[in-house]
Amino acid sequence: MGRFLIRRLLWLIPVMIVVAVITFVLMHAAPGGPFDKDPSQRQIDPTTQKQLNAQFGLDKEVWFDFPALMQGNIAGFFDTQFITYMVGGTVNGKWRCGFICGNMGPSFRQRGLMVQDIVLDPPEGKAPWDSKAGYSLRLGFIALIFATLIGIPMGVISALRQNTPVDYASLFIATSGVTVPNFVLGIFLIIIFAVGLKLVPVVPRSWDNPIVWILPAVVLGFGLLASTARLTRASMLEVMRQDYVRTARAKGLSQRMVVWRHMLKNALIPVVTVMGPAFAGLITGSFIIETMFGFPGWGRQFVLAIGQRDYSMIMATTLIFALIIQIANILVDLVYTFLDPRIKLS
Amino acid sequence: MATTAVAGHRPIDQAINTKPPQGLWVDAWSRLKKNKAAMFGLVLVIGFFALAIFGPMLAPHDPLKIYDGKSFLPPVWSPDFLNPTNKTGDPQFFLGTDSIGRDVLSRLIYGARVSLVVAIVPTIFITILGISLGLFAGYSGGTIDNLLMRFTDIVYSFPDLLFFVVVMFALRDSFLGDWANGLILLFGALAIVNWVGIARVVRGSTLSIKEKEFIEAAHSIGTSDQSIMQRHILPNILSPIIIITAFAVPRLIITEAVLGYLGLGLRPGTSSQEFFVTSWGSLLLEGQTAINAQPWMLLAPAIAVALVVMGFTFLGDGLRDALDPRMKGTG
Numbered sequence: 001m002g003r004f005l006i007r008r009l010l011w012l013i014p015v016m017i018v019v020a021v022i023t024f025v026l027m028h029a030a031p032g033g034p035f036d037k038d039p040s041q042r043q044i045d046p047t048t049q050k051q052l053n054a055q056f057g058l059d060k061e062v063w064f065d066f067p068a069l070m071q072g073n074i075a076g077f078f079d080t081q082f083i084t085y086m087v088g089g090t091v092n093g094k095w096r097c098g099f100i101c102g103n104m105g106p107s108f109r110q111r112g113l114m115v116q117d118i119v120l121d122p123p124e125g126k127a128p129w130d131s132k133a134g135y136s137l138r139l140g141f142i143a144l145i146f147a148t149l150i151g152i153p154m155g156v157i158s159a160l161r162q163n164t165p166v167d168y169a170s171l172f173i174a175t176s177g178v179t180v181p182n183f184v185l186g187i188f189l190i191i192i193f194a195v196g197l198k199l200v201p202v203v204p205r206s207w208d209n210p211i212v213w214i215l216p217a218v219v220l221g222f223g224l225l226a227s228t229a230r231l232t233r234a235s236m237l238e239v240m241r242q243d244y245v246r247t248a249r250a251k252g253l254s255q256r257m258v259v260w261r262h263m264l265k266n267a268l269i270p271v272v273t274v275m276g277p278a279f280a281g282l283i284t285g286s287f288i289i290e291t292m293f294g295f296p297g298w299g300r301q302f303v304l305a306i307g308q309r310d311y312s313m314i315m316a317t318t319l320i321f322a323l324i325i326q327i328a329n330i331l332v333d334l335v336y337t338f339l340d341p342r343i344k345l346s
Numbered sequence: 347m348a349t350t351a352v353a354g355h356r357p358i359d360q361a362i363n364t365k366p367p368q369g370l371w372v373d374a375w376s377r378l379k380k381n382k383a384a385m386f387g388l389v390l391v392i393g394f395f396a397l398a399i400f401g402p403m404l405a406p407h408d409p410l411k412i413y414d415g416k417s418f419l420p421p422v423w424s425p426d427f428l429n430p431t432n433k434t435g436d437p438q439f440f441l442g443t444d445s446i447g448r449d450v451l452s453r454l455i456y457g458a459r460v461s462l463v464v465a466i467v468p469t470i471f472i473t474i475l476g477i478s479l480g481l482f483a484g485y486s487g488g489t490i491d492n493l494l495m496r497f498t499d500i501v502y503s504f505p506d507l508l509f510f511v512v513v514m515f516a517l518r519d520s521f522l523g524d525w526a527n528g529l530i531l532l533f534g535a536l537a538i539v540n541w542v543g544i545a546r547v548v549r550g551s552t553l554s555i556k557e558k559e560f561i562e563a564a565h566s567i568g569t570s571d572q573s574i575m576q577r578h579i580l581p582n583i584l585s586p587i588i589i590i591t592a593f594a595v596p597r598l599i600i601t602e603a604v605l606g607y608l609g610l611g612l613r614p615g616t617s618s619q620e621f622f623v624t625s626w627g628s629l630l631l632e633g634q635t636a637i638n639a640q641p642w643m644l645l646a647p648a649i650a651v652a653l654v655v656m657g658f659t660f661l662g663d664g665l666r667d668a669l670d671p672r673m674k675g676t677g
Contacts (some may be wrong), residue, residue, distance in 0.1 A: 011499070018500050022509075026516040173384075179656040181600045183607065187630070187648040192640045196427040202637060287507075288604055292634075302508075303608060306515050318508055 008330045012323075019322045020086060020099075020315065027311050095259035099319065105312035109305075115316045119298050133208070136290070136297030140283035142213060143221030144275075152271065155232025156264065162237065170229060177226025183288045186219040190292070203283040203294035216293045220286055224278045228271060235267040240264075269339045273332050284321040370585075370669075379666040384664020390657025397455055398462035406440070407449035409623045416558045417447040418640045420513035428641050429581045442642045444632060453624050454646050460612060460625035461654065463529070464602040465595045468536040473591055475537070476544025481575050481583075483545070484552030494545060501542045510535050510601060514610040527622045528612045532605070536598055547590050551583035585669035596655040604650045607634065626651055 087098045097103050097225040104115035122130040122138045129138060158170040177185075193215060194202040239245060240263060287299030294300070298317055305313035378384050397404065420428070421442045422435035435442055441450035472480060483494040504533025513535040525531070555561065556579065564574050605611040606627010614624045626647045 015500055019504055020592060022504070023512060026512045100405060176656075179596075179659045180652045181603070181655060183604060184648045184652045184655075187633075187644055191428065191637070191645055195430060195637055195641050284508075287511075288608065291608065303511070314512070317510070321508060 005330070005334070008333070010278070012326055012330075015326060016319065016322060017086075020118040020319060023315055023318045027309075027314055099316075104316035107310055107313055109308045109310040109313070113310050118313070119301065119316065119320075130300045132296060132301050133297065134250050136283055136299060139213070139216060139220060139286065139290075139295065139297060140279065142217040143282050144279050146217055147221040147224035147228055147278075148275070151228030152232050152268070154225075154229040155271075156236055156267075157258070159233045159236030159240065160259070169232075174226040174229040176319075177222050177228065182217065182219055182223050183292065185222055186215075186289055186292050189215050189219060201221070207296065216289055216295055220282055220289050220294075224282065227274065227278075231274060232267065233270050236263060239263045269336075272339060273336050276328045276332035276335065277325070280325045284324055374585075374665075374668040378664050381664040381667060384662045384668070387657045387660025387662075387664060390653055391661055394458060394654045394657060395462065398458040401455045401459055405449075405452035405455045406438070408451040409448065409452040411448065413443060413447040413449075415447070416443050417445055418636065419443040419447075420640060421642055424642060428645070431639055432640070441646045442640055444640065444643050445636050450629075450640075450643055453629060454626075454650055456623040457626045457629050457647065458650070460529075460622050460627075461599050461602060461651075464532065464536070464625075465599050465658075468533045468540065468598055469591060469595055471533070471537050472541035472544055472594065473587065475541040475631035477548050477580070477587060479541075480548025481552055481579065484549035485556055485571070485575055485579065491549070494549065498542050498546055501539060504539075505599070506539045507604065509539060510605055511608065511610060514605055518610065529622065532612060536601060540594055540598070543594070543665055544587065544590055547586050548583060551586050552579055555579050555582050559599070588669060589662060589666045592658060592665050596658040596662075599626075599651065599654055599658075603630060603647075607631050618664065 017331045099105075102116060104119075107113050107115050107118055110118055119132050122128055122134065128134060154170045154174070158167040161167050190202060193199045200212050200215060208211065243261055244260060253261075274319060284299075286295075286297065287303050289295070290297045290299035291303050300322070301313065302317040302321075304310075305317065376586060378388075416436060416439070417440045420431070420432055420435045421434055421440060422437050424435065424442070439451065441454065444450055444453070480644050483491040485649055514528075514531065519529050551641060561574060561578055564578050569578075602611060603626050604624055607630040609631055611627035611631075612625050614622065614628050629647040630644060630651075633641075633647060634641050
């Protein structure tokens with residue numbers, strides 16, 4: 001167990017490095033930098049541009065300087081942007097620790113702000129959960145709760161009443177949830193409830209009103225709701241045929257006891273294991289939904305950053321997302337052994 | 347009273363004999379035919395193919411022709427609550443017109459071609475790549491197998507949509523992004539991520555097949571490794587390959603639509619002689635900007651994407667049940 005955990009955590013390092021390298025290379029391969037192409041705003045004059053590039057280290061060598069390293073010029077290797085960003089390096093003559101210290105660098109476009117402040121700090125005078133990360137996490141949690149509280153009972157009831165209209169109705173909902181992509185569902189709901197019936201604004205100005213949270217949370221959680229319901233149903237049907245369930249009934253236990261104590265406990269194991277990656281998906285994969293609803297979370301921040309070529313912001317959000325997904329997968333493996341001692345980690 | 351059982355006369359033998367022997371494919375097809383959802387999916391998929399291939403014949407208007415003074419027209423039959431501008435529609439535009447007066451239906455039909463190509467070309471590519479690498483890794487094991495699995499780990503930990511967004515953004519304005527309206531770049535990005543899933547499935551199936559006795563028998567009569575892989579293993583792992591391919595297609599279509607919706611999709615062509623006039627992703631983006639004026643501009647491509655994805659998913663589900671009845675109901 002301990003060894004497994006250590007190995008998985010160590011494996012995180014190369015994965016994160018590869019993710020970082022790919023993002024870095026792709027970002028810099030994009031023509032145009034954060035300071036030279038901005039048709040929507042006034043053009044920056046060349047002197048200022050040069051100065052800004054120097055200030056943010058964009059005038060330096062971008063790629064890994066492998067030839068320099070081969071010749072034993074280690075300083076040359078470490079003087080590249082990537083290393084400076086990830087580990088640390090001298091910026092404006094001062095040593096600064098990099099991403100590994102949680103320092104995600106100054107934002108290229110929101111002047112004077114560090115990326116971690118933009119993503120993690122709430123605006124002036126607001127509670128901590130009003131930060132970009134807080135918004136996304138809250139939306140993810142609401143969607144998860146919505147999906148679980150409806151999906152699991154739906155699956156259980158539809159298994160207990162197999163082949164009745166209740167079962168067919170819930171199967172229909174579940175199947176449509178699995179087949180209709182969530183952004184398409186979002187479009188349908190926005191058009192019906194915001195454009196057509198005008199119950200909520202298309203893009204809410206303020207997110208303080210809980211009603212405007214309903215649509216994005218439903219859209220985000222619906223896919224998970226559907227797959228949870230399907231999985232719970234399949235797994236319940238499997239468990240219902242087991243001998244120990246028959247034994248429990250033969251003992252004269254009430255239906256409630258059999259369902260809660262004997263069936264659910266076992267039927268939910270596979271369901272719980274998909275929850276981890278699903279939750280990671282909910283809080284990281286929501287950038288389309290966030291963009292669609294103008295939701296002030298980090299997913300939308302990521303899309304904006306891409307448009308603005310805010311290199312440090314793109315890098316930081318990608319790495320945070322990748323890390324969340326990795327950790328969720330590790331947690332699932334751990335939870336799996338905890339729930340089902342027959343499974344051995346290797 | 348015991349009677350001597352003669353082969354062919356016991357009820358069970360008769361039951362077996364009444365059914366003529368069938369090959370895997372005939373058998374699977376007969377099971378698939380009984381599955382209503384799968385048949386519905388098949389109809390949707392065939393309709394989609396027909397729409398894409400015969401698009402120019404079916405489209406009522408030129409998708410790029412601008413009808414002056416006819417912008418933002420709703421469909422004639424649109425319910426009132428989906429007609430915010432209260433304009434009266436023109437019967438010649440079944441789904442209304444867009445912000446500069448082009449026919450939405452014709453644009454939708456032309457857009458189907460991009461989705462079809464995006465669904466088919468990378469699928470062929472990733473299937474070939476996934477099969478060859480997965481087969482090789484599973485069969486020979488060792489370093490190659492290890493490398494494949496590590497690579498898979500990395501690809502799986504990269505949020506895939508994030509990867510597409512970064513790739514499309516980075517390379518869109520480069521020479522790669524200019525080829526064929528950016529189609530080549532899109533293919534490449536989709537292929538890099540998606541071949542891994544197929545390779546993994548093929549590898550897993552190969553691992554379980556290669557321990558079977560008939561492979562051992564083939565070895566013992568001196569069959570070459572290449573021939574074993576091609577003649578003995580590949581035919582036996584075809585069903586999981588077909589199933590995973592059927593599920594890869596809708597994912598590719600969704601990805602194109604999402605990227606288009608975020609403004610990172612293909613560049614629409616400028617003349618109707620070009621093959622790619624528009625795509626469903628671009629239509630979604632145009633529709634999003636006009637959401638308050640003509641909701642059908644957004645609704646129509648959204649419904650189209652939903653139907654096609656539904657068709658492929660139902661078909662995939664049906665194929666899984668038909669080709670491997672043991673897996674029925676596990677999804």
